[in-house]
Amino acid sequence: KTMSTQEMEFDAKTMRGLGDRSAMQYVEQRFQQQLQRARAAFLQEFRNHSVVVESEVKKIREELTEKLEAKYGERISQRSSSASSS
Numbered sequence: 001k002t003m004s005t006q007e008m009e010f011d012a013k014t015m016r017g018l019g020d021r022s023a024m025q026y027v028e029q030r031f032q033q034q035l036q037r038a039r040a041a042f043l044q045e046f047r048n049h050s051v052v053v054e055s056e057v058k059k060i061r062e063e064l065t066e067k068l069e070a071k072y073g074e075r076i077s078q079r080s081s082s083a084s085s086s
Contacts, residue, residue, distance in 0.1 A: 009030075018026055 014026060015023060
C-alpha cells in the first residue's frame with residue numbers, strides 16, 4: 001500500500017487498557033510514527049527523482065555538445081560549461 005492509502009492501525013489490547021488521556025497520547029504517538037514514515041518515504045522518492053533528472057540532464061548536455069562539435073568541427077571548451085553552472 002502507498003502511504004496515502006494506509007489507515008492508522010491501533011492495537012486493540014493496548015487501547016482497551018488505557019484511560020482517555022493515555023488513549024489520546026497513544027493515538028498521537030501512532031500518528032507521529034506514521035507521519036514520520038510518510039516523510040521518510042517522500043524524501044526518498046524526491047532523492048530518487050532528483051538523481052534521475054540530474055543524470056538525464058547530463059546525458060542530454062553531452063549529446064548536444066557532441067552534435068555541436070560535429071556540426072561546427074571544433075571542441076567546445078569545458079570552461080564555458082563550468083561557468084554556466086555557477
